[in-house]
Amino acid sequence: MEPFKQHTGLVYPLNRTNVDTDQIIPKQFLKRISRQGFGQYLFYNWRFDKKDRPREDFSLNFPKYKGTSILVSGENFGSGSSREHAPWALQDYGFKAIIAPSFADIFSNNCTKNGLLPVVLTDAEVSQLIKNAESDSYHLTVDLENLKVYDDKGFETSFTIDEYSRSMLLNGWDEIAVTLTHEDKITEFEKHHVVY
Numbered sequence: 001m002e003p004f005k006q007h008t009g010l011v012y013p014l015n016r017t018n019v020d021t022d023q024i025i026p027k028q029f030l031k032r033i034s035r036q037g038f039g040q041y042l043f044y045n046w047r048f049d050k051k052d053r054p055r056e057d058f059s060l061n062f063p064k065y066k067g068t069s070i071l072v073s074g075e076n077f078g079s080g081s082s083r084e085h086a087p088w089a090l091q092d093y094g095f096k097a098i099i100a101p102s103f104a105d106i107f108s109n110n111c112t113k114n115g116l117l118p119v120v121l122t123d124a125e126v127s128q129l130i131k132n133a134e135s136d137s138y139h140l141t142v143d144l145e146n147l148k149v150y151d152d153k154g155f156e157t158s159f160t161i162d163e164y165s166r167s168m169l170l171n172g173w174d175e176i177a178v179t180l181t182h183e184d185k186i187t188e189f190e191k192h193h194v195v196y
């Protein structure tokens with residue numbers, strides 16, 4: 001996977017709380033056999049009407065958010081089912097980082113396993129970022145190396161993330177790659193133990 005050091009991108013404000021994984025990627029679209037291609041189904045029931053036509057009233061369809069790569073949303077983002085298709089859909093659509101006051105645990109783990117950075121900021125900071133991004137074309141930098149989020153207008157704050165997830169993202173590792181960093185110890189163990 002692509003290492004995540006820092007990313008600067010256009011912000012998309014999704015001013016909703018408790019966005020669940022079925023809203024992120026509805027269950028009828030889970031049938032693909034590859035991890036790619038889910039972006040076309042992201043927020044499907046909000047982006048498209050019953051005749052599969054793009055809804056003009058859903059802000060992600062607004063031309064001003066074309067090319068967005070940083071999503072800012074309300075608390076408890078990614079609640080509900082454990083489908084890994086949710087971060088796959090967000091990434092495939094083009095998002096590199098998600099900012100919210102809180103994330104559902106399973107969703108957050110699925111993000112870091114797949115190279116998508118979940119950033120927890122305070123309610124006040126998230127409200128400010130949503131306001132900025134609703135009013136104008138707004139860019140942010142998310143710096144995982146220095147654990148900072150900032151814009152070019154004077155906003156700057158820091159965030160924390162557990163060291164395991166941070167090292168996975170900084171190195172572009174998935175869980176297999178993490179295991180392989182211990183390959184010499186595994187080989188040593190196998191020399192002295194029967195492995196069935």
Ligand SMILES: CC(C)[C@@](O)(CC(=O)O)C(=O)O
Pocket residue numbers: 027030080081082083
């Ligand atoms: C296995 C997966 C398709 C799941 O059933 C898992 C879950 O419900 O947590 C879902 O609907 O996301």
